[in-house]
Amino acid sequence: xxxxxxxxxxxxxxxxxxxxxxxxxxxxxxxxxxxxxxxxxxxxxxxxxxxxxxxxxxxxxxxxxxxxxxxxxxxxxxxxxxxxxxxxxxxxxxxxxxxxxxxxxxxxxxxxxxxxxxxxxxxxxxxxxxxxxxxxxxxxxxxxxxxxxxxxxxxxxxxxxxxxxxxxxxxxxxxxxxxxxxxxxxxxxxxxxxxxxxxxxxxxxxxxxxxxxxxxxxxxxxxxxxxxxxxxxxxxxxxxxxxxxxxxxxxxxxxxxxxxxxxxxxxxxxxxxxxxx
Numbered sequence: 001x002x003x004x005x006x007x008x009x010x011x012x013x014x015x016x017x018x019x020x021x022x023x024x025x026x027x028x029x030x031x032x033x034x035x036x037x038x039x040x041x042x043x044x045x046x047x048x049x050x051x052x053x054x055x056x057x058x059x060x061x062x063x064x065x066x067x068x069x070x071x072x073x074x075x076x077x078x079x080x081x082x083x084x085x086x087x088x089x090x091x092x093x094x095x096x097x098x099x100x101x102x103x104x105x106x107x108x109x110x111x112x113x114x115x116x117x118x119x120x121x122x123x124x125x126x127x128x129x130x131x132x133x134x135x136x137x138x139x140x141x142x143x144x145x146x147x148x149x150x151x152x153x154x155x156x157x158x159x160x161x162x163x164x165x166x167x168x169x170x171x172x173x174x175x176x177x178x179x180x181x182x183x184x185x186x187x188x189x190x191x192x193x194x195x196x197x198x199x200x201x202x203x204x205x206x207x208x209x210x211x212x213x214x215x216x217x218x219x220x221x222x223x224x225x226x227x228x229x230x231x232x233x234x235x236x237x238x239x240x241x242x243x244x245x246x247x248x249x250x251x252x253x254x255x256x257x258x259x260x261x262x263x264x265x266x267x268x269x270x271x272x273x274x275x276x277x
Contacts, residue, residue, distance in 0.1 A: 105262070107262035107263075108261075108262055108263075110262075111259065111261055111262055112176075112177075114174070114259055115174055115175060115176035115177065115209075115210075115259060116143040116144055116147070116170065116173060116174070116175035116176070116177050116178070117144075117176070117177045118144050118177070122144065126144055126145055126148040127148060129145075129148075131152070134148060134149045134152065135149055137149075138150075138166060138169075143170045143173040143175045143177075143178065144170075144175075144177065146166050146167070146169050146170035146173075146175075146178070147166075147167060147170040147175060147177050147178040147181055149163075149166050150163045150164065150165070150166030150167035150168075150169075150170060150178070150181070151163065151167070151181055151185075153166060154167070154185060154192070155185070160191060160192060164182070164185070164192075167181055167182050167185070168182070168240075168243060168244065168247075169247065171204075171244055172243075172244040172245075172247035172248050172251070172256065173248070174208060174248075174256060174257075174259060176205060176208065176209075176210050179201060179204060179205040179208070179210070180205070182197075182201045183198055183201045183202055183205070183217065186198045186201065196229070196232050196233055196236060197236060198217065199217070199233045199237075200233050200236035200237040200240055201237075201240060202217040203233065203234075203237040204237055204240050204241050204244070207237075207241060207258060208256070208258045208259065209258035209259045209260040209261055210261050211260065211261055211264055212261055212263070241256075244256055
């Protein structure tokens with residue numbers, strides 16, 4: 001009798017285990033969590049029957065890796081330079097001010113115009129606009145206005161997500177001016193500080209032709225502290241570039257193309273003659 005009871009109990013235990021497995025298989029995992037291999041676009045909202053991609057900030061926040069960005073940054077205990085943007089004078093002294101357009105080579109002037117830096121006098125025009133005026137210019141597709149409106153929202157009005165989205169919209173025009181602001185925004189102390197995003201946006205700037213970004217972001221090519229850091233920066237820069245290219249394709253029908261900053265030939269000539277001295 002004892003053996004029969006043991007066998008009966010074992011049989012019941014097996015039935016219970018099978019039932020539990022079947023229940024888990026039918027209900028599936030928690031759908032609110034996006035797996036690392038799942039396409040983030042699958043979580044897009046639908047409006048009027050059309051799939052609409054969520055904002056980049058929302059897409060990034062759904063990635064499991066993104067939840068560890070701040071903890072990784074805090075654990076690294078690294079000090080970043082006071083300013084990463086060679087065109088931004090807010091964190092520079094008078095002796096470090098950006099030269100006037102008249103002092104720049106023509107090739108640099110042309111490159112800056114094509115990558116949507118404001119010319120002399122234009123900066124004051126945009127910064128002196130009211131909120132409504134600047135927003136209307138941004139909505140009209142002006143990349144410089146989009147950058148200034150994004151900066152005003154993110155830094156002045158603490159509407160960070162909306163401001164970052166406008167900066168990304170400007171960058172999708174190929175605006176190195178906006179990319180520089182995204183780098184600075186993530187370098188500043190406060191809720192937007194993120195050393196990994198600094199390096200990721202700097203890599204995007206480099207991919208779009210600003211080879212000189214290594215001089216203005218000295219830590220860009222520093223060896224990160226772990227494989228996780230390297231993977232994270234690479235993944236972030238890929239997602240950032242993908243979003244810029246997606247917006248550019250939707251707007252123009254053409255992929256986003258890099259525009260090389262002038263001066264690289266002279267730098268290579270110097271290297272071939274003198275090496276790295």
